[in-house]
Amino acid sequence: MHAAAHEDPVVPKIARYAVVPVSLPDEDPEWKFAGQAYPHWDACIVALVAEDGTIGWGYAAAFTHLGATNAAVESVLHRLAAPLVGRDALAIEGNLRLVDKGIRGNAPAKSGIDCALHDLAARLLGVPLHRLFGGRVRDAIPVCRMLALKDPDGMATQARARIDEGFRCLKLKVGGDVAEDVARVRAVRRAVGPEVRLTLDPNMSFRAKDAIAFVARVAEYGVEMIEQPVRETDLDGLALVTRTVPIAVEADESAHSPESTFALAAHRVVDAVSLKVTKMGGLRNVFAAARICEAAQLGCRMGATVGSRLLTAHAVQLCAALPNLGFPSEVAEFLHVMDDPFEGLEVRDGAVWISDEVGCGVRLRPEIAWRI
Template identity: 30%
Template sequence: MKITKVEVFAARLHLIEPFIISYVRLDDMPTIITRIELDNGIVGWGEAVPDQNVTGETWESTYEVIQKELAPLLIGEGPFNIDAIHRKFNAQIAGVPSAKAALDIALYDAMGKITNQPLYRLIGGQAHDVLYIPQVISIKTPEAMAADAARYVAQGFHHIKIKVGTDAPTDIKRIRAVREAIGEEAFLRVDANQGWDRIEAIQVIQATADCQVEWYEQPVKDHDYKSMREIRATVPHRIMIDEGIHSVQNLIDVIEMRSADMVNIKLMKSGGIYPALAIANLAEAAGMPCQVGSMVESAIATMAGAHLSMSRSIIQTNEMVGPTMFTRDLASVDIKGECLYLSERPGLGIDVDEAYLTEITHHHCLIQ
């Protein structure tokens, strides 16, 4: 079995409401979809959701890199040669992790279909009974965020994540308002997306010490491991690193410096499932619980992250929230309340709506 074709689609998905975090506001979600085809007709789907502030890639650059640098390397290659393929990718071009992830995910989808197995069975099996997803609240006024959180809890959701990171005094008000609105039974996570400096982070965490926050995520700039270490040493609360971890090399530094308690793995940062598994294995060896995060991805990358989450016990939480944030997705995902379910269908287990993909595509190319 050999890969004979690669298609690349630069599309934009419509959001139910703008997505606002500390460094960007998105009114729609730019995404790159990949489709690989084998000589026996099997198709694998992948996705890249680049973030120029995190992965160093733009929507336009990712489309060009896949088309001109990475996709040609797959033609004539066997889909199971995942290690060799990543070595070829990395020799061709440094970085560009979401571009590499788009093809990595498509390869794993194809592998599952070839073996007639759901993807999670190929990379570790079933490590969890069910996957719980949080409700994520964008940056708004404290009152608006509290109202959103109260509505979610009233609807039966128990896991709330809020975005903060604008200014410390307002962020303190946001956290306290949300905790008051959701009561003591719901779980609360706080993500600053690099929005604070060291002093602000300590001030916010200490001022919300009674708010029962599960963890504070990426309080300072991505690779400011020293500040992360000092924050962690100062406050008796869990600190999760996200934007600061792209690779096993990053994680080695974080472990050596004792800069974080937890790791947020994202396929778009790591370069796909194969390198993400290496990060999870190293984190497990260091006793650091993991989460699989999302760049607000369509059903394609969402299900790749869900299969990864299901396959490792060290991956204790996930944020596969993309499908809940679009007016219409590229495929159907089985989400009931706060639970995401995987099917027994092979690969990613989804059927991509190719007509809708064509409708929202701005640029398309075929490599063969």
């Protein structure tokens, strides 16, 4: 008898790709934070299509505060996605190494490719995306909702609306004027009562000593954390705030990669890190940064994922597998974004619940007729 001929397993290949620019209006045309206004949310949807027709979806947010525009992101996505055609659809690491070599920087565009590769692999394997990162360790992600920068009364109105929706943690955008910002915090605390958790985000609008003075003046309102009070390059100032104030200090813009997260951890510059898929260039880098935080005993959470449910779905699937999230995450901001081409995600009792659907857990709406 002859031994049966060995047959190599069929390797699923990436057959083609598509890039679809979108501009999703915000329900509040005056939505803004310090230095930036976002009446609409620009992005490019990335589709990587396997030979059997399976589609992996990614979302490349064109945030201007990260130096991105839709036209630039679209151009880079075509440059990065084209070399992936014909490659093994399950070889995520090898494919991302090729993407990293394709162009320097460009984290928003690379994040879209990264997410599409992970989504495609999960769909081909028939598993929820969180299985690619070790499987889920929680059923739901407690949510922190953002309050856009407005006058004190406007922010108090926003705060009451979020509490009426069932959320119990809020992040206030503040603008860098100590007196005005104290008035904002006071108004929100009076509007929501003593039980709601509050954090602050100046978006780098303070100098270190002003940030310290501001925290001292709002201490009576039970604020738990301040995010990125000084500019991203002022690590000495960031460390000074961390050493001086009694509440937690979180890095956002200063923690833009695993490498920068490592530097913050090694020098104990902050107490916590805001993880973001777009800022860090995708799920792989966020996972690495989260592990650095875990090893260094730094707090971490998923920062704002503003845009389509598609962006949030990837962030939520990764959150499901991260054991060291220590604070509510900003994973419900899609609720104020209109004309979303994707559907899915369950928000209940102030939390986003983890989907066990195959892939990232959201679907293209049936009425959307893109040619992919």
